[in-house]
Structure formats: C-alpha cells, structure tokens
Amino acid sequence: MSRKYIIDAVITSTYLFATVIVNRKLEPLTNIITWIDERSDKYVNLVKNNAFEIYRRTGCPPLHIYTLPKILWLKHENPSLINGNLILDAKALLSTWFLNYPITDLSTASGTYQMLNISSLKWDSSILEIAGISEDQLPELNEAYYIDYISEKTSRELNFRPGTPFILGLYDGGSMIYGLSMGKYDVGVVNLGTSGMLRVVVDKPIVDHSPSMRFQTYYLTNRQWLSGSGINNAGVILEFLIKLLNLDFKILDTLLNQDPPDPIKTPLVIPLLYKERLPMVSTSTGFSIHRIKPETTIDHIIWGTVEGILMLIKLIEEALLENSINFNFILLGGGLARYRGLINSLATLLNKRTGVLRSLEASHLGCALLALSVLGEKKKVKDVVYKVQELLDYVDPALDLADHYSKKYEEFKRHVVHSKEAC
Numbered sequence: 001m002s003r004k005y006i007i008d009a010v011i012t013s014t015y016l017f018a019t020v021i022v023n024r025k026l027e028p029l030t031n032i033i034t035w036i037d038e039r040s041d042k043y044v045n046l047v048k049n050n051a052f053e054i055y056r057r058t059g060c061p062p063l064h065i066y067t068l069p070k071i072l073w074l075k076h077e078n079p080s081l082i083n084g085n086l087i088l089d090a091k092a093l094l095s096t097w098f099l100n101y102p103i104t105d106l107s108t109a110s111g112t113y114q115m116l117n118i119s120s121l122k123w124d125s126s127i128l129e130i131a132g133i134s135e136d137q138l139p140e141l142n143e144a145y146y147i148d149y150i151s152e153k154t155s156r157e158l159n160f161r162p163g164t165p166f167i168l169g170l171y172d173g174g175s176m177i178y179g180l181s182m183g184k185y186d187v188g189v190v191n192l193g194t195s196g197m198l199r200v201v202v203d204k205p206i207v208d209h210s211p212s213m214r215f216q217t218y219y220l221t222n223r224q225w226l227s228g229s230g231i232n233n234a235g236v237i238l239e240f241l242i243k244l245l246n247l248d249f250k251i252l253d254t255l256l257n258q259d260p261p262d263p264i265k266t267p268l269v270i271p272l273l274y275k276e277r278l279p280m281v282s283t284s285t286g287f288s289i290h291r292i293k294p295e296t297t298i299d300h301i302i303w304g305t306v307e308g309i310l311m312l313i314k315l316i317e318e319a320l321l322e323n324s325i326n327f328n329f330i331l332l333g334g335g336l337a338r339y340r341g342l343i344n345s346l347a348t349l350l351n352k353r354t355g356v357l358r359s360l361e362a363s364h365l366g367c368a369l370l371a372l373s374v375l376g377e378k379k380k381v382k383d384v385v386y387k388v389q390e391l392l393d394y395v396d397p398a399l400d401l402a403d404h405y406s407k408k409y410e411e412f413k414r415h416v417v418h419s420k421e422a423c
Contacts, residue, residue: 009165010098010150011371013175013363016111017065018090021074021081026096029081035065035232038275040073047072047130054127056207059110059118059217059225061279066114071131082133089113091168092139098166100151102139105168107226109141110219112171116141118205118219144170144221145374167374172363173197173230174220179366180331180357182385188228188320188327190313190346190354191362193334194235198316199228200327212280214319221370227325230277231312235336237271237287241305245298252302256339260303263404267291269304270415271312278315281416290415306342307405310349311412317350330354331392333362340395348397349405355392 017035022028033040041064047054051062060066067087074081088096089112092104109116115131115138117124123135146168155162170178173191181187181201191197199218205225208214215229242249260266268290272281289301320326330352336342337356347354357365365388372381 006161007164008375009147009167009371011167011169011367011374012091012094012098013169013172013367014090014094014108015172016089016108017067018093018112019067019070020088020090020093022086022088022093022096022102024084024086026086026100026102028093029085032090032093033070035277036274038064040064040069041275043069043072043076050130052211052213054114054130055213057117057119057124057127058114059205059207059219060114061213061216063277063279064275065277067112068114068127068131071133075132082137085137086139087133087137088139091171095139095166095168098150098154099148100153103142103146103168104139105144105146105170105221106141106219107144107174107221108171109139111174111216113138116219118217118225121219142168144168144174144370147374165375167371169367169370170221173199174218174226175364175366175370176333176362177201177220177226177366179362179364179369179388180333182369186326186328188317188330188350188352190330190332191334192234192309192313192332192336192342192346194239195230195232196234196309196313196334196336197228197230198313198320199226200320200325201225202227202325206323206325208319208323210319210322214278214280215316215323227320227323229316229319231309231316232274232276233271233312234309235334237273237305237309238302238336240273240287241302247298251298252339255299255302256306256336256341258341259344260307260341261297261299263401265293265295266300266307267293267296267304268408268411268415269301269308270412271305271308272416276312278312280319281312281315285415288415307345307349307408308412310342310346311409312416313346314349314409315413315417328352329394332356343395344398345405347395348401349409351397351402353394353396355394357388358391358393360388360391 092102273287
C-alpha cells in the first residue's frame with residue numbers, strides 16, 4: 001500500500017481575470033478565457049454610460065479583462081453558454097475539485113469579476129442586473145483564510161491523508177503583497193514578471209477622483225484593500241524583443257545587471273505591444289522606438305524598453321499620489337527583480353528606496369504566512385517575518401540621473417496618455 005503524504009494544509013493562489021463557464025454538474029463548457037483574449041473589448045462600450053458608477057462600486061475601471069464584459073460578449077454571441085450555467089474564476093474552478101463546490105476568496109473575486117461591491121464585499125445586485133445573470137450563477141464568497149477539508153475523492157487522487165485542510169488563499173499578486181508588505185501601509189509593492197503591477201495596502205476602499213479612473217482598488221483581506229494597477233506590457237515585451245532580434249536570452253543577464261550603457265543615448269521606447277490595463281493609456285502608438293541614431297546599439301534599445309516598462313509603473317504611482325495614497329519605499333518582486341541595473345533604474349525613476357527579497361519567491365512567502373496564521377502557528381509567523389528582514393537588499397535612487405529620468409518621463413507621458421478631452 002502506498003504511503004499517504006502528510007501535509008499541514010493546501011493553500012491556493014491563482015491569477016486574476018480568468019473566466020470559465022461550467023454547467024451545474026461542474027463540468028467545464030469553455031476553456032479558461034484570460035486577460036490576453038480581447039474578443040470582449042467591443043462590449044465594454046455597452047456599459048460606457050455607467051462606467052464611473054461601476055468603478056465607484058467595484059474599484060474596476062472599464063476594461064475588457066474583467067468577467068463582466070466577457071459575460072456581455074458571450075450573451076450577445078453565444079447566449080446558451082451563459083443561460084443557467086455557472087461563471088467561475090480560476091480559484092473557484094480549483095475549489096470545485098478540492099471541495100466539490102465552487103467558492104472563491106474575496107481578493108480574487110474583487111480583481112476578476114467587476115461585480116463585487118468593494119464596500120459591502122458582496123455581489124453587487126445592480127451590476128448583476130447589467131450582466132443579466134443571477135447570484136446563484138457565481139461562486140460562494142469568503143475571506144482568504146477560509147478553511148475546509150479536501151474531499152475524499154480528491155484526497156485519494158492526490159494520495160493525501162483524509163481530512164487535509166484546504167485554505168482559500170489570495171490571488172497571486174495579493175499573496176505577494178501579503179508576504180512583502182506584511183500589512184504595512186507605507187509600502188508600495190511592485191511586481192515585474194511577464195506582466196507587472198504597483199499596489200499599496202490601504203485601510204479603506206479608495207477610487208480615483210479623476211473620471212479617467214487611472215487605477216483599480218481591490219479587496220485584500222482583514223478589512224484591507226489594494227489600490228494601484230497592473231500593466232500587461234512588462235517581461236512579455238522583453239521576450240518579444242529578444243525573439244524578434246534573434247538574440248540569446250542570456251544577454252539580459254549581462255546587460256540588465258549593470259547600469260544603462262549611456263542613459264543619454266538610450267532611445268525613448270513606448271512598450272505597448274498589447275492592449276493595456278491602464279485606462280488613461282492610448283495603445284495606438286503600439287511598440288515604437290523614438291530617436292534612433294547612428295550610434296544606437298541593441299543594448300540601448302533593450303535598455304530603452306526596460307525604461308518604458310518602468311515608466312508605465314511610474315504612471316500608476318503618479319495617479320496614487322494625486323489621490324493622497326502615499327508610500328515611503330518600494331518592495332520589488334517578480335522574475336525581473338533579479339536584475340540589479342533594473343532595480344537601480346526603478347528606484348531612481350520613482351525616487352524611492354527599493355528593497356528586493358533574495359532567494360525567496362514572494363507569492364510563496366505570502367501563502368506560507370497566511371497558512372501559518374490560519375493554523376494558529378503564531379511563533380512560526382514571527383520567525384519567518386524575522387528571517388525575511390534579513391533577506392531584503394535595498395537600493396537607493398541615483399541622484400545624478402533623477403533630472404534626466406524626470407524629463408524623459410514627461411516626454412513619455414505626451415506619447416502615451418490620452419488628452420483631457422479624450423478622457
């Protein structure tokens with residue numbers, strides 16, 4: 001007889017913006033529709049007149065990435081898929097396997113559906129009416145620390161002992177923020193991987209006072225919210241560029257672990273290959289490179305692309321500061337956080353001390369801390385937090401480049417930000 005795995009608990013962390021339709025037997029009727037699928041984009045206009053009210057209620061601006069426009073798209077083009085069936089996110093899809101019923105945590109629901117009221121933390125009835133669905137078509141809601149036990153069937157499939165605890169957990173970015181910020185309100189958490197984000201923990205749901213709706217506010221847990229935004233064009237842009245130029249990916253290890261070759265010669269790059277999550281950004285410019293000169297090298301173009309990605313993050317910071325959401329320093333995670341030169345440029349562009357967690361994946365850290373808290377392991381939580389402090393390396397802004405980056409950023413904004421009339 002095979003040995004049963006003995007584990008303390010399973011905790012899940014999934015990405016946002018995933019939508020999948022399943023029938024009442026919990027059998028999938030579609031593949032998972034992700035943020036990169038733009039077929040729902042034209043249906044965002046169906047709620048244009050109600051866009052700011054939806055934003056005020058949910059913290060989600062009018063973007064195709066959310067479940068609401070995907071529902072409107074399917075209702076118009078394939079209504080039989082929606083009528084009477086369940087509409088789930090990635091977390092809820094997993095929970096149906098582990099627990100035999102669909103449930104999702106409030107952070108994942110808040111950041112995925114555009115239908116969770118960020119004040120009441122319930123499905124918003126007025127937005128369900130816009131979507132033309134009923135609440136029983138959506139998963140049950142609960143906090144990230146919700147705990148149940150893995151079903152007998154799934155326990156057998158995984159070779160787990162019966163009665164293994166299952167903890168809902170947070171979405172992936174929320175897990176990273178939970179692990180790095182540890183509930184502090186003066187920290188801006190930046191993730192730079194395939195996509196990117198800047199989010200700050202706040203103690204109440206705050207939305208942008210501007211009709212441009214420049215950032216999102218999602219619920220986290222324990223009456224804490226996250227204000228900030230994500231960007232679609234981060235590491236995926238560097239991957240595209242390396243493949244386009246037929247280069248070896250090892251060039252990034254060499255190039256981005258040092259300072260830019262010459263900031264003055266580095267061209268201005270607009271890295272908008274994919275449609276952005278930032279409502280104030282016009283993606284009509286596409287991926288474009290400005291001011292190429294005879295002395296411009298591949299190194300300059302790669303570094304200009306990195307700077308363009310970081311300037312998208314700067315747009316988010318600017319919107320947060322204009323809404324009195326302040327933070328004193330940055331903690332950085334994600335695959336691109338291993339590049340020392342990139343860290344230096346981020347610290348300089350945002351003019352804030354920036355810390356990076358060495359040899360530890362921040363999302364895993366967040367999951368571990370949350371699970372230990374749920375299981376009542378207070379001493380272990382304190383021990384982990386203490387060890388994490390020892391693993392943080394900090395970089396200070398390069399003051400000699402601050403003026404150069406400031407001027408370049410203003411030029412970047414003129415290329416990518418909608419005019420006031422267009423907002």
